[in-house]
Amino acid sequence: MSQRLSILLLTIANLLIPIAILTFATGFFPYKPFIPGRASFGDSNDGGRHASAPFDKVIFMVVDALRSDFVYSNNSGFKFTQSLIRSGAAMPFTAHATSPTITMPRVKAITTGSIPSFLDVILNFAESDTTSSLANQDTWLSQLKDKPEGKLIMYGDDTWLKLFPDTFSRADGTSSFFVSDFTEVDNNVTRHVPLELKQSDWNGMIMHYLGLDHIGHKSGPRSPHMIPKQTEMDGIVKQIYEAIEIENHLQSTLLVLCGDHGMNDAGNHGGSAEGETSPALVFLSPKLQPISKGSECPLIAPQSTFGYYNTVEQSDIAPTLAGLLGFPVPLNNLGVFIPDFLDFWSQDVRIRLMHENARQILDIVRGTFPGLPSDGVASTDCTLSQSDGETLSCLWSTADSSVKGLSQGDSVTALQALTEFAKRAQDIMSSTASNYDIGRLNIGILLAALATVASLATAFTVLLNARSTGLWTSSVTILYGVMMFASSYVEEEHHFWYWASSGWLGWLFFKQRNAEETKGLSRAWSAVPLLAILRVIRIWNQTGQKHAGEPDIAKMFLPAHNFVLWALVLATYLDVIRRLSRRAVPWASRQLSLAASFALGITSLGFKVAFTKVDAPELLEGLQFFVLGPMKEASLVAQARAAFFSIAILLILTSLPVIYQRMSYGGKAGGEI
Template sequence: MAPRTVLLTVANLLIPVAILVFATGFFPYKPFMPGLAEYEEIGFSESLGKNWQSPPDAPFDKVVFMVVDALRSDFVYGEDSGMSFVQSLIRDGTALPFTAHATSPTITMPRVKAITTGSIPSFVDVILNFAESDTTSTLATQDTWLAQIKAKDFETGKGKLVMYGDDTWLKLFPDVFERADGTSSFFVSNVDLDVQDFTEVDNNVTRHVPNELLNSDWNAMIMHYLGLDHIGHKAGPKSPNMVPKQVEMDGIVRDIYSAIENEEHLANTLFVLCGDHGMNDGGNHGGSSPGETSPALVFMSPKLTKITKLADRQSPVKPKNEGEFEYYRMVEQSDIAPTLAGLLGFPVPQNNLGVFLEDFLGFWDAPLDRAQLLYRNAKQMKKIVAAKYTNLKFHESLPRGNVASECVGGTDVTDGQKLACLWQNVIASVMDDKDDSTYFYEFMHTAQETMSSTASNYNLPRLFMGTGLALLICVLSFFTLPSFQPVTLAGVYFSLSLVLYAILMFASSYVEEEHNFWYWTTSGWFMCLFFSNMRKEWYNNWIFHPAIMALAIHRVVRRWNQTGQKYAGADDIVNSGIFHGRNSIILWALIGATYMDITIRLARHVARSIATFDAEQKARKNVEIHSTDQNRMFGTIAVIPLCGTAVIFKLAFTAKDAPELTSGLSTSLMAKVETLELVGLARMVFGGLLLSGCWITFAEWIRSNKRKKRGAQGNGDLAVTLFDLTTLFLLTQTKAQNIPLYFLFRLQYFFLSLLTLTPTAATLTTLLLSQTTFFALGNSNAISSIDLSNAYNGISGYNIVAVGALVFLSNWAGPLYWSLAGLLLLGQHGQPQRHINTQELHVADWVAREREWLNELARKEDKGREVRKGTREWSRHVAVLTFWTGVMLVGVMGACTALRQHLFIWTVFSPKFLFAMAWGIAWQAGVTVGIGGLVWWVGSW
């Protein structure tokens, strides 16, 4: 094996190693205090009396905790909300509304952890959230309000809990529930999107509610509804299914609240309705936009009239700021845990950073009860603060009246010193027996803000080791790069782009708007291609120059979907209305043109394979076999069912996923299409693609053997075939409104193939268009941009491998397309015979074929040299992309390490590192080396 090949192999093997090492240092499991909290002696008996030691009586002994996934605040409180009954309870004073701030990452597992423990979860839960079978994220050994209820001695014995809905709760709390029925939070089957996805998934929860409301043996009933979140992922918050779903949830709230009012055993039941997170304008979540971080939180009970006399009872209301989602008072989602602890009478969980909500203090008339409740919450938080700032003293006693002067004066102190001072104020307030909660809340809110913003427990040696390995990847791949002599335009442009990209990774705003870098870099490269490929015949018609045409198409592509953060809601082609309503016929005309193009190309490939087995042509020895008119006819007949099924699947899927995109089509046609089973259609498409690929590969293998006997060289037909089959697969995995982009990609490829591209230029073009199309399809560096709508095509049961693969392929469809298209551009370098469409030569032109055969014999002795040249071009292509991956990892890892204390470390840089993981492992190893290597190899047959 050549030294260059060894270096390149080692460099690629180090990519996942470097990423894994860095990830374990950047996303460590946070340490926590094991065991359950217990009521402790809190002192001050001499000054405050023995009653101070007994926990105050709790106003409730049961809780119904109803989570509606992605329940954004405006879905409950807004004027367009379908939850009229909840709004009536707010007006009556029997419901207390809040907007609960959910910190990033806004996905289910970390949000459930925050709600139940009161702590700030680790960002690594983003990854674990996608692993349906993961059990390492369990909260079995951590203190939560569920564990406290289970351990509490009620009048009926130890606490019992029941749960129905999202099985994330079952994974987090194994062996906790007396009765449970879980539903997969990720399985969004497209058997019937309207019925199973949006309704049946919630009916599986609701069917248990009537019986459980009649049972008196439980102390906590948890429900987690998924339908509203699924609607958001499928069609966004403005979907026509959204308000009906809100009405359905409102009806369930009505039934439960009526039971609380009428059933004696539910008289002391607290009813909590909340969202685990919200959603953005696209219906997704995971990021830090206002819509994603602003779920609703409502406490309901007839008893609440005691404390809501002065509350704002107006409902519906407008948000405090236009375009935002803050309704009523904003609280932290972690505040739920200590609030439930006080209302149900159990100790605050040990790892809690939440604050008891002041609105509920009115349940206790005695000032000492209120003070004790807040003191126990503050003391629990003080333990976490003291564990963080071990060099400071947090005393449990203080001379009476001694309030720390530095806290009052606001002198310049560290966060730890400020908290130590505020704690002294708490002690002083208790000893002075003041009926004033000011000092308690000042300490707790400051501790909450400080500890929540404190950097993770980074493992710096691993961060440096991971970054060092990424640097080693750069060094190893650098020595495998093509020679820089002579200096080429592509080499200079590539180097400048790399340096600029690595620098921009240290700016949070540029990371959020990374698409602009690739859009402008690609535009600049097309202009470079224009000037470097300018010939005399183009002087008068320069506007039709292939590079200019590619640039013009690029301008349309970048306007197709608006992405990023700053202008996420700005106008784009997809959302301009041109494809909606009656205008949807325009969209489907473009989709039809795209499918027609791929059908014609696949028909030629199948015709060529049929010609391989044509008896008449097989009888002609030593002659390249070509397609006849009959072969082409049979090829078309064979391909139409496959492509037709693909179109029908996409039509049926869109009708249920985004009906506004099909409303301009025939009503009778859509009525028939909507009755079709999507899983079966998708499987037919995938099966047809697999069979077609196997058949054509077998035919090309036979042709290859015949060419070898003649000493002829392959012309890359199988590589083109696999590219076209992959394109049809990618169309199946792409949203309907983005399918016309592939027709534009095809035109771009055509114009680029007319240019004279060096191997480095072809590779650079591949890199630029891979990155550009990733963003052009609507993706960004925010987790909320990950599209799950096509992740379950053809799947009737959750399979982490299959779903994970489809998630990647559907979100990285553009880069995969250009990775393969780039190989075809690379393959045409120095081999003009690959431009000859031999399928179009007439069969009767026997003389021309004989001449071609003689020319092939004349080139026989050059075959070995050509093979070695092709291998060298491929290895250099991989070397350039490996070097790019190494530089990308160094930039991202360096930024995450240097800016680990940055305000946006978890909202900007951490998501970027997760995407860098996907680019480094799945794209570089899986696509560039894996799939790309396979296509390049078969292209030499």
């Protein structure tokens, strides 16, 4: 293949790759349309009538990554909350959170009742993003604020401030990306609680605690920090509940304790593992006792199951709060009113609430299935329908006919028909919420395939002349690319590299053995200790999904033998100092090079020890001699500055010959000019 043709093919491939990515992304990450405006009671056929609300204030307490077993199991720090569940003053649920289990899309689902898309995963990490704002969408926050004397306050994760700009009268946001902070990020929320419980000028308070999520990310759900943090959160629940009992202006206040998502056995979230999609949801108030008989708590759930009590969709929170606080259901809601709370009202009011909820969902269904009639003749068996649209049309006709014929029919049957339509519509609309553009997805894949073919055609000649090393590298690259088409392989990507490395070392062993004719200990046998080291690496830190949380060296052996841990740390730092002293400042004397390298090593080690003392003090038990002298009193910031200052000094010393050479060259050039 000529050089000119190779350059042309490479140019085509480099142009096609970004075009393919953009085309595929526009089909996979579309902005979903939404119904504009704000719902009102006058929009429904009930003539503006609505049920009297049992509550007039809500305290919405989100504990980030609050998995269901953190509240309901025997191994839980929420002892006070569990006592309220047993007494009937708290009603527990498991709220199913659909993937992606990331904070921003979960908050969107909770507040709008809609189904977020995977685009929200990207927006979740865009600190300055404003395109994901819910300022122009109908949410239960906007409905609550529109009530007479409505005022909202918020403390905690600043995701709420990005989603709801200019919504809160008082707010204090905290960043969620410094995961080593277990305490200050929550103390910044808690310090506002006593004062706000004394205030009567608000009807909605949002609190979003992050510490429990940070503990999960750092050391997993079985961390020794987990139970104390749960106990701390339970103490906040107790403080708020006792204030509701005592303060007159809080007598009709509903406290909602929930997680935005859960976490897996590794302490992470974002996917669809059962632990990630099963956060706790608890409604608490003394006014719940007349309608709740109480539930057994704690519970022993089946192994690997997080479905405690009744499971509801996370989107069901929005219409439930609408009914309990007396405002219209948000326009884009796909949630269904939780039936456990219907006992607050008489039978006719229950029908009216569910009918309003069903009609609101019907508006979204009509937007997806334009041919759906407003009414019709109910079929005797809606399972005979050919399509999702026909099924929903049949179920709505059945429910609407039941409501209109209440004088001759049974109100219980009408309530069941309305609930069945709403639940079925929720399932169907949730499955079609992504609205992927299949045509663009196919075009993007086709363009990527063409770019791949063009690249391979260019490399074909090189691959033909490649030796075993090149062929092995090419095979590994191709197999690694194939892995990207299966999410399960992506989650266990490290295992691919373990097996590829083992195969490569084995190949080198046999290749070297065949090439050597000498007797005695062959160089090929050096692959054996390398294979042993690779086996140790495999059990050093169990990650991914399949083996997450299983015993390993990093989480099981080293914390229990911290002397071994710090011996390895010291050996690593000493090796780095030795290497730097030999290579970092080759022009300087041995003493200067060693002094600069030692200063960097000792300041870096001091910062690591001090940070460990704050982050995981149990790793320093019995090793107090590590924190002596100036290091013992210096703050983390001061020690970090010392480490960075040492790095700067070493960089300057390393760069001096180059700077001097360029300055000298410049001077000579200037003289000649």
